[in-house]
Structures are given as C-alpha cells and as structure tokens.
Amino acid sequence: MRRHLMPLLSAALLAACTAPMAFGPQGSAPVFQRNNAPVAEHQLVSIRYTSEAQLFELSASGMDVFGRDHEKQTLQARLSPAQIARLREQGIEVLVQPFQAQAQERAPMPPGYMTYQQMVPRLQAMAQAYPQLVRLQDVGDTWEKTQGQANHDIWMVHLSNHTNRNRKPAYLMVGGMHARELAPVEILFKLMDLLTGQYGKDPRITQLLDTRDVIFLPMVNVDGRVQVERGSAWHRKNTHGPGVDLNRNFDNHWNYQGLDVPNSWKQGLSDPNGQIYSGTGPASEPETQVVQAMFHRFKPVLAVDMHAHGDMMLWPLGYSKSDAPHAAAFKSLFARTVQQLGFKGGTSAQILYPTTATTRDYAYEQHGAISMTLEIGDSFRPNYSEVERMWQRLQPHLLTFLETPGLNE
Numbered sequence: 529m530r531r532h533l534m535p536l537l538s539a540a541l542l543a544a545c546t547a548p549m550a551f552g553p554q555g556s557a558p559v560f561q562r563n564n565a566p567v568a569e570h571q572l573v574s575i576r577y578t579s580e581a582q583l584f585e586l587s588a589s590g591m592d593v594f595g596r597d598h599e600k601q602t603l604q605a606r607l608s609p610a611q612i613a614r615l616r617e618q619g620i621e622v623l624v625q626p627f628q629a630q631a632q633e634r635a636p637m638p639p640g641y642m643t644y645q646q647m648v649p650r651l652q653a654m655a656q657a658y659p660q661l662v663r664l665q666d667v668g669d670t671w672e673k674t675q676g677q678a679n680h681d682i683w684m685v686h687l688s689n690h691t692n693r694n695r696k697p698a699y700l701m702v703g704g705m706h707a708r709e710l711a712p713v714e715i716l717f718k719l720m721d722l723l724t725g726q727y728g729k730d731p732r733i734t735q736l737l738d739t740r741d742v743i744f745l746p747m748v749n750v751d752g753r754v755q756v757e758r759g760s761a762w763h764r765k766n767t768h769g770p771g772v773d774l775n776r777n778f779d780n781h782w783n784y785q786g787l788d789v790p791n792s793w794k795q796g797l798s799d800p801n802g803q804i805y806s807g808t809g810p811a812s813e814p815e816t817q818v819v820q821a822m823f824h825r826f827k828p829v830l831a832v833d834m835h836a837h838g839d840m841m842l843w844p845l846g847y848s849k850s851d852a853p854h855a856a857a858f859k860s861l862f863a864r865t866v867q868q869l870g871f872k873g874g875t876s877a878q879i880l881y882p883t884t885a886t887t888r889d890y891a892y893e894q895h896g897a898i899s900m901t902l903e904i905g906d907s908f909r910p911n912y913s914e915v916e917r918m919w920q921r922l923q924p925h926l927l928t929f930l931e932t933p934g935l936n937e
C-alpha cells in the first residue's frame with residue numbers, strides 16, 4: 529500500500545509547491561496564509577450547466593462541487609481562479625458569489641461548536657449521569673492513530689433502557705463523516721441529550737428507549753475534524769495521504785464504473801486530489817471499517833447519516849436514476865417527516881449528482897436497512913444560533929425516524 533501511496537503524496541506536495549504564491553505589498557516576501565489573512569484564491573461560485581451530461585462532467589471533475597439548484601440549473605462550488613478560468617474558456621458560465629467570507633481556506637471554528645477534545649468528556653459525563661441508559665465505547669482508531677500520529681478514537685453511544693435486556697430493533701445515527709460539516713455533530717448531541725434527559729419524564733421518549741436500541745456514532749472522521757478545528761475550514765476527507773472521502777469508500781458498488789455517465793465522473797472517484805476520492809479499495813479506511821462494523825454488530829433497521837448542507841433527504845440508490853425496490857417506503861417516510869420542512873427528497877442521482885459506495889447505499893443494499901443521508905442547513909459552518917433553530921425544526925422528525933419499523937417488520 530505504501531509503495532502506491534508515496535507517488536500520490538509527492539504529487540500532491542508538488543502541486544502545492546507549484547501553486548501560485550501571493551506576494552506582499554513590496555512584491556518580495558511571500559505572504560503566508562494566516563487565519564485572518566485575505567487569501568482570495570478560492571471563490572464560491574455558481575456554475576450554469578446546460579445538459580445532464582455536462583452536469584455529470586462538472587460534478588465529478590475533481591472540483592469541490594457541493595450543491596445543485598434544479599430550477600436554476602446551477603451547481604454550487606468552491607473553485608480556484610485557475611479552475612474558474614478553465615471553465616470560462618470552455619464557454620461555461622461561472623457566477624462569482626458576492627459574499628466570499630466563507631470561501632477562505634483558513635478560518636477559526638465559529639463559536640459555540642464543541643471540539644473533539646471537548647466531546648469526549650461530554651460523552652463520559654453522559655455515561656456517568658445515566659448509567660442505566662448509556663453505554664459508551666471506543667469502537668476504533670482513526671487513520672492517524674493507526675499510524676501512531678495522534679490519539680483519536682471513534683466513539684459509539686448506545687442508548688436504550690439497558691435494564692431491559694430483550695433484543696430490540698436498532699437505529700443507527702451517524703455524524704461527522706465529512707469534517708467541514710459542523711452542524712450534524714451538534715444535532716446528534718442534542719438528540720442524545722433529549723433522549724437521556726427526558727427518559728422517564730416524556731412518555732414518548734420513555735417508550736422509545738424501552739423498545740429500541742439507538743446507536744450513535746457522532747463523530748466518525750475525527751482526524752479531518754481536528755484539521756477543521758485547527759483552521760483548515762474546507763477539509764472534507766480523512767487525512768490518509770491527500771485524504772479519502774469516507775462517504776465514497778464503503779463496500780457497496782465501490783468505485784462503480786457501470787453507470788452511463790461520462791468517463792470523467794468515474795475518474796473523479798480515482799483522483800486522490802479530488803474531493804470524492806474513494807480510496808485504494810472498498811472500506812480501505814479504518815473509519816469506514818468502524819461504521820461497517822456497527823452495521824454487522826447491531827443490524828440496524830434504519831440508519832441516518834447526517835451531513836450538511838442543502839435541506840435534502842437522499843435515499844438509495846445513489847448510483848442509479850431508477851427507483852429502488854423500497855422507494856415507496858422511503859417516499860412515504862419523507863412525506864411524513866422532513867418534506868414538511870421544505871426539504872427536497874430523492875436519490876442523489878435524481879436530485880444532486882450520482883454517488884457510489886456511500887453509507888446510505890451500504891446500509892440498504894448490504895443490510896436491508898431503511899437508510900438516508902440527511903443534508904441539513906444551508907452552509908457548512910452556520911452560526912450556532914442557526915444550529916439551535918435547525919434542532920427545533922428537526923427534532924420531531926428525528927424521533928419519527930427512531931419510531932419507524934424496519935422494512936421487514
């Protein structure tokens with residue numbers, strides 16, 4: 529593995545070294561990027577596409593494309609000046625957004641969010657406060673820890689009335705897979721606080737934990753998240769070499785080449801410097817292996833992988849425009865829940881762009897779970913007051929998800 533990785537790594541370093549440098553007012557010394565320094569390199573843009581083929585081409589070209597507007601036929605992306613120039617040379621319309629504060633490469637964490645170092649004692653305090661409800665476990669090491677580079681663990685919280693040892697249907701809530709998506713970790717903590725704090729008080733929640741196992745993996749990509757906490761505001765992937773997109777690394781249609789889309793879409797999955805690099809093989813990453821192990825261990829009947837952003841509920845299958853066999857169940861659940869908040873619903877191929885080897889498809893195709901990716905909010909780093917507002921809106925629907933019977937029940 530190392531033999532293959534080294535050339536990729538040096539290629540990435542080379543690319544970084546040959547990138548255009550910003551110079552100071554005297555035109556002499558290079559200006560190094562500080563947290564508050566105007567980098568002004570990347571820009572938030574809207575790209576207008578004119579055909580589905582072009583959409584596929586753009587969404588998998590290695591660029592950081594993170595949203596799509598059907599009606600306006602635009603993609604939202606963060607591009608370098610060179611990427612913008614290249615698209616314009618091809619005659620593609622690129623509109624630079626007026627507000628660029630969020631485009632900066634480096635930025636401190638917005639206030640209000642907990643860090644990984646703050647999360648661990650919070651979890652331990654929860655386990656101590658509610659011993660009959662909370663089982664807390666370190667379920668695996670991150671890539672950096674496997675390399676002896678950092679002491680980052682992936683934590684699992686198992687909420688249930690543990691005095692009742694009957695086998696219960698399990699529900700899996702996953703967050704923090706993409707490092708820069710800050711709100712999902714917080715929303716999952718608010719849900720854990722609600723379930724533990726209201727058990728024995730609120731009949732609905734008491735019933736829920738008496739009859740169900742609710743499993744949380746609130747922060748899967750700890751290595752990536754710590755990079756964001758250190759100021760790398762746009763970090764998405766894990767930190768293995770140039771980074772692997774964990775949500776393209778699952779052992780289900782990994783690096784799937786069968787979809788009828790341009791070759792560039794398929795190549796995007798194999799580009800280590802791209803944002804959707806799928807890794808060297810199915811479940812190559814320790815973080816992915818941890819999530820898969822939770823599916824094998826608990827066999828959840830429903831799984832929510834919480835991401836940001838766009839207010840969307842994505843259900844399987846991400847690599848096909850056709851409806852999955854259980855599409856009616858997904859649509860019904862959508863109609864009863866977040867559609868009422870104005871969320872869009874569909875498969876990612878239908879409403880965003882094609883995806884393969886995601887948590888969502890793995891959960892459904894390998895384990896028969898009702899599964900979804902919930903894309904919440906309207907930015908990667910909302911003000912914390914916005915997180916509170918999102919929680920108020922999402923809370924009743926998250927409880928409905930936890931009460932939904934599995935496909936075979």
Ligand SMILES: [Zn+2]
Pocket residue numbers: 705706709835836
């Ligand atoms: Zn994401």
